[in-house]
Amino acid sequence: MKRLFAHISLATAVILTCLGNCYADGRIGLQNLKCEMLNDPLGIGTGKPRLSWQITGDVRNINQVAYQILVASTPEKLTSGQGDLWDSHKINSAESIMISYAGKPLESRAACYWKVRVWTNKGVSNWSKPALWSTGLLHPTDWKAKWIGCDRGFSWDSVSKFSRLSARYYRRGFSLNKTIKRATAYIVGLGHYELYINGQMIGDQVLAQAPTDYTESVKYNTFDVTAYLKQGNNAIGTVLGNGRYFTMRPKYKPKKIKEFGFPKMLLQLEVEYTDGTKQTIVSDDNWHFTADGPIRTNNEYDGEEYDATKEFAGWDQPGFNDSQWLKAELVQAPGGKLDAQMNEPIRVMDTIKPVSINQLNKDVWILDLGQNMAGWLQMRVKGNRGDKITLRYAETLQPNNELYIANLRDAKVTDVYMLKGGAEETWHPVFVYHGFRYVEISGYPGKPELADFEGQVVYDALPTIGRFETSNAIVNKIYHNAYWGMLSNYKGMPVDCPQRNERMPWLGDRAVGSLGESFVFANGNFYAKWLDDIAQSQKPDGAIPDVAPAYWNYYSDNMTWPGTYILVADMLYRQFADKAPIEKHYASMKKWMDYMRVKYMKNNIVTKDKYGDWCVPPESLELIHAKDSSLNTDGQLIATAYYYHLSGLMEKFAGMLHKSADVKFFAAMQQNVGKAFNDKYFDKSTSKYSNNTVTANLLPLYFGITSSANKQAVFRNIVAKINEAHDHISTGVVGTQWLMRGIAEFGRPDLAWKIASNTSYPSWGYMADRGATTIWELWNGDTANPAMNSRNHIMLLGDLIAWFYQDAAGIKTVNAGFKQLVMEPAIINGLNSVNASYQTAYGTVKSNYTNTKSSFNWHVTVPPNSSALVYVPAKYMDEVTEGGKKISAIKEIKAIKMENGRAVLSIGSGDYDFEVKY
Ligand code: RAM
Numbered sequence: 001m002k003r004l005f006a007h008i009s010l011a012t013a014v015i016l017t018c019l020g021n022c023y024a025d026g027r028i029g030l031q032n033l034k035c036e037m038l039n040d041p042l043g044i045g046t047g048k049p050r051l052s053w054q055i056t057g058d059v060r061n062i063n064q065v066a067y068q069i070l071v072a073s074t075p076e077k078l079t080s081g082q083g084d085l086w087d088s089h090k091i092n093s094a095e096s097i098m099i100s101y102a103g104k105p106l107e108s109r110a111a112c113y114w115k116v117r118v119w120t121n122k123g124v125s126n127w128s129k130p131a132l133w134s135t136g137l138l139h140p141t142d143w144k145a146k147w148i149g150c151d152r153g154f155s156w157d158s159v160s161k162f163s164r165l166s167a168r169y170y171r172r173g174f175s176l177n178k179t180i181k182r183a184t185a186y187i188v189g190l191g192h193y194e195l196y197i198n199g200q201m202i203g204d205q206v207l208a209q210a211p212t213d214y215t216e217s218v219k220y221n222t223f224d225v226t227a228y229l230k231q232g233n234n235a236i237g238t239v240l241g242n243g244r245y246f247t248m249r250p251k252y253k254p255k256k257i258k259e260f261g262f263p264k265m266l267l268q269l270e271v272e273y274t275d276g277t278k279q280t281i282v283s284d285d286n287w288h289f290t291a292d293g294p295i296r297t298n299n300e301y302d303g304e305e306y307d308a309t310k311e312f313a314g315w316d317q318p319g320f321n322d323s324q325w326l327k328a329e330l331v332q333a334p335g336g337k338l339d340a341q342m343n344e345p346i347r348v349m350d351t352i353k354p355v356s357i358n359q360l361n362k363d364v365w366i367l368d369l370g371q372n373m374a375g376w377l378q379m380r381v382k383g384n385r386g387d388k389i390t391l392r393y394a395e396t397l398q399p400n401n402e403l404y405i406a407n408l409r410d411a412k413v414t415d416v417y418m419l420k421g422g423a424e425e426t427w428h429p430v431f432v433y434h435g436f437r438y439v440e441i442s443g444y445p446g447k448p449e450l451a452d453f454e455g456q457v458v459y460d461a462l463p464t465i466g467r468f469e470t471s472n473a474i475v476n477k478i479y480h481n482a483y484w485g486m487l488s489n490y491k492g493m494p495v496d497c498p499q500r501n502e503r504m505p506w507l508g509d510r511a512v513g514s515l516g517e518s519f520v521f522a523n524g525n526f527y528a529k530w531l532d533d534i535a536q537s538q539k540p541d542g543a544i545p546d547v548a549p550a551y552w553n554y555y556s557d558n559m560t561w562p563g564t565y566i567l568v569a570d571m572l573y574r575q576f577a578d579k580a581p582i583e584k585h586y587a588s589m590k591k592w593m594d595y596m597r598v599k600y601m602k603n604n605i606v607t608k609d610k611y612g613d614w615c616v617p618p619e620s621l622e623l624i625h626a627k628d629s630s631l632n633t634d635g636q637l638i639a640t641a642y643y644y645h646l647s648g649l650m651e652k653f654a655g656m657l658h659k660s661a662d663v664k665f666f667a668a669m670q671q672n673v674g675k676a677f678n679d680k681y682f683d684k685s686t687s688k689y690s691n692n693t694v695t696a697n698l699l700p701l702y703f704g705i706t707s708s709a710n711k712q713a714v715f716r717n718i719v720a721k722i723n724e725a726h727d728h729i730s731t732g733v734v735g736t737q738w739l740m741r742g743i744a745e746f747g748r749p750d751l752a753w754k755i756a757s758n759t760s761y762p763s764w765g766y767m768a769d770r771g772a773t774t775i776w777e778l779w780n781g782d783t784a785n786p787a788m789n790s791r792n793h794i795m796l797l798g799d800l801i802a803w804f805y806q807d808a809a810g811i812k813t814v815n816a817g818f819k820q821l822v823m824e825p826a827i828i829n830g831l832n833s834v835n836a837s838y839q840t841a842y843g844t845v846k847s848n849y850t851n852t853k854s855s856f857n858w859h860v861t862v863p864p865n866s867s868a869l870v871y872v873p874a875k876y877m878d879e880v881t882e883g884g885k886k887i888s889a890i891k892e893i894k895a896i897k898m899e900n901g902r903a904v905l906s907i908g909s910g911d912y913d914f915e916v917k918y
């Protein structure tokens with residue numbers, strides 16, 4: 001929500017920068033003040049936000065012992081040390097993240113300026129730089145605005161299968177007759193909106209707003225627009241696009257697509273004058289609109305058409321004559337509760353320069369961006385009025401260099417731009433995006449040059465917080481591909497793919513992938529929002545769908561896809577110390593577990609599954625799904641193993657929430673299910689589960705269903721099975737979620753590394769070797785049938801990225817949020833170096849090592865107010881040096897013990913250089 005603060009009024013900004021940061025004793029500083037994991041958010045939806053800060057300092061072993069938070073209603077009060085909203089006074093505590101606000105109750109529209117200072121064992125900080133947040137409209141009665149829209153199409157629109165609807169432009173002029181102190185705009189624009197005031201676009205968000213089931217929850221955005229308004233005449237305008245509200249495929253029976261209706265909006269502009277009075281401009285039937293503007297159609301699957309000859313200059317400025325426009329109509333509210341959007345907006349996060357442009361025939365050119373991505377192409381062009389350029393997008397080319405579009409199914413992925421003529425024009429679509437590497441350009445006047453085009457990469461504004469690089473080029477390429485796959489599929493919700501006629505938030509794809517992603521992107525708020533989407537999609541009987549928001553109706557009742565609800569809540573707690581999702585969703589999770597148990601459990605076996613181990617490498621290369629039953633794993637086995645595992649998490653959650661009866665219940669459940677599982681699927685004579693697939697053995701082993709006595713034998717079967725496949729992968733979406741960690745944990749990190757660095761089929765490296773720049777939906781994406789064959793999916797990553805960070809780099813959290821780390825990098829022949837860093841809530845962790853024949857060198861960084869147990873590979877404690885000195889000579893490092901060829905040391909924050917000479 002940084003965008004919001006691009007618009008802080010000038011006076012405030014000046015005061016903020018004047019409050020510089022200096023350290024009380026020159027050592028201990030503070031940075032990155034966050035409210036609800038966001039930088040200076042405006043219009044938050046809670047009166048009890050959680051605050052976090054990071055401590056800096058150039059000495060080792062810094063630990064916070066106390067803090068004081070001041071929250072003031074004005075910057076001036078904060079400067080003078082008056083916490084009129086909250087003065088926590090000195091609180092003795094080591095906690096520096098997720099501290100709940102405990103000051104005066106906050107009403108709607110409260111501006112809260114805050115700062116913090118800390119006492120540590122190494123000195124006291126000065127006050128931090130100030131930060132701020134404001135509350136949004138917390139009560140339904142705060143909304144005076146009316147929903148406006150137009151519940152019909154126009155002659156040029158069509159509501160058939162391939163829906164076409166032009167964008168709607170709304171505007172009104174108004175006058176402000178006093179000196180403005182502050183102005184705030186609250187807006188909902190369904191499905192997408194752009195907001196303009198006096199000719200300027202507000203904010204840098206794109207594809208706003210967050211997609212939800214609009215009958216359940218409608219997110220509003222808040223902007224400080226003080227700087228855009230003036231005393232006298234003003235104008236405000238919005239453009240409304242379809243997004244998921246006016247669906248891409250209405251009346252499309254097979255998938256039972258949810259339809260919401262025609263675009264609509266709700267807008268409230270609140271202006272405060274310096275004399276203390278207020279004026280509010282709201283959406284109502286005083287606005288005018290037209291649907292006959294330049295955006296002729298916008299459909300996420302099919303593309304956007306823009307006719308620049310239909311632009312109306314000055315429509316978003318005062319004085320525009322809108323007498324030809326229609327009167328805005330009052331319409332029904334969409335039904336959902338109005339909630340503040342608390343996850344980051346989507347933005348243009350990166351740009352790509354294309355690498356080549358080739359002429360296909362007289363009028364047709366193929367542009368190659370060199371990277372499969374999601375977003376759009378921005379184009380520069382000069383030509384005659386009415387010239388028409390058509391852009392079509394694809395992920396790959398056919399052998400004859402034409403676009404390969406068979407795998408896009410019926411998505412038309414076509415943008416059209418009609419020139420106004422004369423001067424140079426620059427254009428990109430605004431209400432659609434595409435998943436592509438190649439663009440076919442036809443109708444371009446003159447010769448298109450590379451410099452005329454730019455790929456704009458569009459995804460949720462989640463900071464990149466992880467970096468991972470190894471000595472192995474193919475693994476680095478896989479990481480690159482995973483990175484691009486992840487960001488491509490963040491679209492206000494995690495979608496499966498960005499290109500074909502699907503782009504749906506499938507739960508199963510992110511069950512464990514979300515954990516890997518959390519090492520790469522700060523996705524805490526993003527996934528917290530998704531859990532709300534999932535909760536809102538729950539049926540009264542407890543059923544959770546496979547797709548949420550449930551734009552496609554898939555209530556198929558299985559454990560593996562809906563179970564993501566529980567796995568992601570656990571991830572948010574472990575990675576970001578965010579306990580709120582567990583508190584908020586516990587009851588619905590339990591309801592779903594009960595629903596599945598009552599409806600489908602027979603003799604402690606869950607008898608219902610839908611997807612099996614989705615997308616294993618099939619027996620023949622053109623197949624999407626294996627038909628050979630020896631490759632597939634029994635669905636009931638998978639469902640029962642997941643029930644066992646999820647019961648364990650529910651037991652843990654129940655414990656956190658002090659629900660002792662539930663703790664007992666889920667513990668007993670696990671026992672019963674585990675026993676039934678072993679009785680049914682385990683063959684004592686061979687130590688094999690079921691048909692002995694890797695997945696059938698791995699799930700019980702990794703989840704702890706297998707008894708200790710049998711673990712090694714089961715593991716040997718897994719290894720034998722992998723060896724049989726020439727050390728290649730044989731698992732699908734489900735097995736791969738536990739594979740890398742499972743193999744490594746039971747003592748074969750080398751085998752995990754082999755699987756990770758393979759380049760022959762099937763492997764992630766095979767995809768990379770075949771020129772993939774993202775991850776494919778299928779191991780055999782290059783040969784399989786195009787009916788379900790995206791080249792930008794991330795479900796097959798399984799736990800690979802989590803394994804990279806947790807095991808290859810050795811960056812693991814013990815408890816919630818990396819307050820205590822375990823750093824134990826896997827030492828693997830052939831893996832000569834790893835450079836990894838990860839920004840936890842406390843600050844940056846680093847693990848950079850090189851492992852050669854003669855020495856192991858490891859640079860470790862632990863951020864202040866956290867600590868780590870580090871496992872240095874060594875034969876004796878005395879072999880280990882840090883900064884050239886023996887460990888025993890360094891006071892701050894505690895030698896704990898020798899364990900399995902590792903010297904276990906306890907360290908506090910700071911930078912360390914460990915070395916072991918061989
Ligand atoms: C397809 C997609 C998606 C997967 C579902 C089950 O539509 O591949 O990623 O989750 O199937």
